[in-house]
Amino acid sequence: MAEDLAHPTAESVYSRLSKQLPGLSQATIYRTLQFLEDEKLIRRVSSPGAIGRFDANVGPHQHLLCRVCGSLEDISIAALHNAALPKVSGFTVEELDIRLVGKCDACSRSELKNQKRKEPANRK
Ligand SMILES: [Zn+2]
Ligand SMILES: [Zn+2]
Structure with a gap:
């Protein structure tokens, strides 16, 4: 995640990780992203449209x-x-x-x- 500088959306994080870790649920990804955000390890970027993007660069x-x-x-x-x-x-x-x-x-x-x-x- 920290290597991803493209400001991924939760969906793109999920689609990438689920290839490597089959069985991973989307809810887990959302929970994990929320946790990282709460811990200030990532942050949400405002972007056009309602899709939240995440930023590993804090x-x-x-x-x-x-x-x-x-x-x-x-x-x-x-x-x-x-x-x-x-x-x-x-x-x-x-x-x-x-x-x-x-x-x-x-x-x-x-x-x-x-x-x-x-x-x-x-x-x-
Ligand atoms: Zn362009
Ligand atoms: Zn950024």
């Missing part, structure tokens, strides 16, 4: 989220680690969950290709 870091393919990558931006938590009345702010949303390399490249293909061929 150190301070931010996420790069590709809005095209949905890939989630870790990035560490030192300047953001010590950003002051804003005070919100009626709410205890515990952390800033920073997501940088945009397009990953692969997606911007394939988009560029598509644009070139779409360009009218009337230039000489």
